[in-house]
Amino acid sequence: MKYVTSLACINCGREYEPKPDKYLCSNCGEEGLLDVKYDYQEIKRDWSKEDLKQNYERNIWRYLPLLPVDPATTRPSLQVGWTPMYQSKALAKQLGLENLYIKDDGLNPTASLKDRASVMAVVKGQEGGATTVACSSTGNAATSLAGNIASMGGDMEAVIFVPERVPGGKLAQLLIFGAQVVKVKGSYEEAYYLSDKAIKKWGWYNRNAAINPYLLEGKKTAVIELAEQLNWDMPDWLVFSVGDGCTIAGAWKGLYDLKQIGFINRIPRLLGVQAEGCAPITESFKTDKPLETTSEDTLADSIAVGSPRNYRKALEGIKASQGSMINVTDEEILEMMQLLGQTTGVFGEPAGVAGLAGLQKMVEEDKIESTAEVVTVVTGNGLKDIVNAKRATDAPLEVKPDINELEKYLVKGEL
Template structure:
């Protein structure tokens, strides 16, 4: 793979350079200094060409020159990446938008975008000879890590907050992960995971401290560029929790532009829940500080009061000349319902937040009706059935009687 293509690591806070072997945060900035992996693009371009990609398997390992793994590393056989980008004309019309496409990340092995990062994490852990890997997560990163750990035979320790939805918890347990349900918030679970990794020598999958996990996430941006080429949309819409996903997608798009695969770059629309708005507030403030914010939203996957990778997200939005918006939980539930009914793709709340944010941006005039957009659908709605039931009408509970059915249908104006 491409460890030999890595040029250096650079702190997103102070700009200090670090050796390619670094696997934590900046020596000078501590946990505030998240590192970014930089590549030798001349070397990458010598082998990662359009012609070369046409002959490679249609998965996210096809971009091996831009993945931080060693030659000879064998990825698991699970199909990952190259998820479809589907037209959603009925949803576009409902939002008042000329063109809308959905990149359906629910097609990944554990039904979420987070598989991209976890796949890189477990392989790096195996390369380093670690016996176990750990992460803190509100759900999707946890289930993806548990799944890919099972695929390569690695023990996983997962720290989840008390509010983690049961379907996500079920995934963890059935994959054989050691689950620590912390009776506190996600941030508390994150701190405990950090301490446990240091004490026990587990490989740390948390994106905030491990610079290589974003390299897996960026493959969604690499794919969008390759799949759409010159037909890239005006906007790429991504929900935001810690900031890693938005920053990773932007990095992938930037790399493909730098390598000549796409003629231009789209703008980013980052979407946060109104009850967890830290990154949006930091963007609006324009200062290098993270304001205090809570994490009170039904969208558990983006419920983060102290996002660790916020600088990466804010920088990505600014570089793309995009913006960040916040949406209420009621808007998220509406977007869950509308996305499923009008596109047949069933998003979990955090994924639906992106569509809700796009709807708000169109209403407020940030996104013009004549523009086009791609929404990243990051997770499957079956991961949070409680929220899905909140978004829908209840079933008709009836006896096996045709007259009773007729009465109910007329009462609900279905006849």
């Protein structure tokens, strides 16, 4: 916490001491989301790109000067971060681009970008004296918290609230990791409110990313990391799927941090992509009106958030970067799952590839030039949602164990 100066309300500007369990502004309530403030001048004096080159730690903790944690606090043993990034000429050609990079954050320990936030929750929970951390989730935040808690070897517990529609793969992860799972007979919104009441009643540490300002700081490491992987030469566009707004808000915070300490010279434009069946942030962006709650009618469960609580930070970041937003259909998401897999070997879940589907649409509508260099982050692994992965593909060819029958299909060109 050497470089953290305060927590500041994005609504009224009031500043607070950066305590681990300070979530919201005392004056503004749920409208008063807090932002972690740093002494950038001191970071610039103490830390450099050369220091990073000498650091052989390949996880998010290599960026410790830009993280609000006490270096002495015990950390989960899972290796979160330093996920691979690939340049894909084949997919770029399919999308009408010359330069496209894919960062596969589905290769984090529990298979999603949200490990970056959950590892922060476990550390901050300890700093706040908590032994139980809780959250509501459509799946990935839950599994990432459960996995990181499990890696603590029994020193902490996770209590997870999920809606009825949680995918089976994510539910299985939760149970394997030993979390206390509460499956709420209702929507994500109902699961969230029940978790909020339980957290307050029993004093658990709050891992809900839209409320806890420290979790966004973990999410921002995806962008800091990809900037380093690109040798600090930033692309023209960065693309993210958007649900509650925390991930793209974290992307903006990471870019802002890097610009302030002189690690990058320019900030790329941010593209946020939502599913058409659940797009309240896009609607607010395009109309410049206050956000209105919508239905959660999409197969992309991880971004199906009808009442997002971090939309203001998301919108501020997108607008500050001179970026944009766009929506995609479930059919376009399913098509992109297959296209991504066939051209790159990367298996993304529906929410994880929504950003790519939106990128394709932006290029087709001439809103992103073919010469633009683009990086998109695949936020979750396809093994999380096998049901929809099967929907995205054709059925396998079935034959008897007979070489002559197989030969008939070969002659017909069906293989």
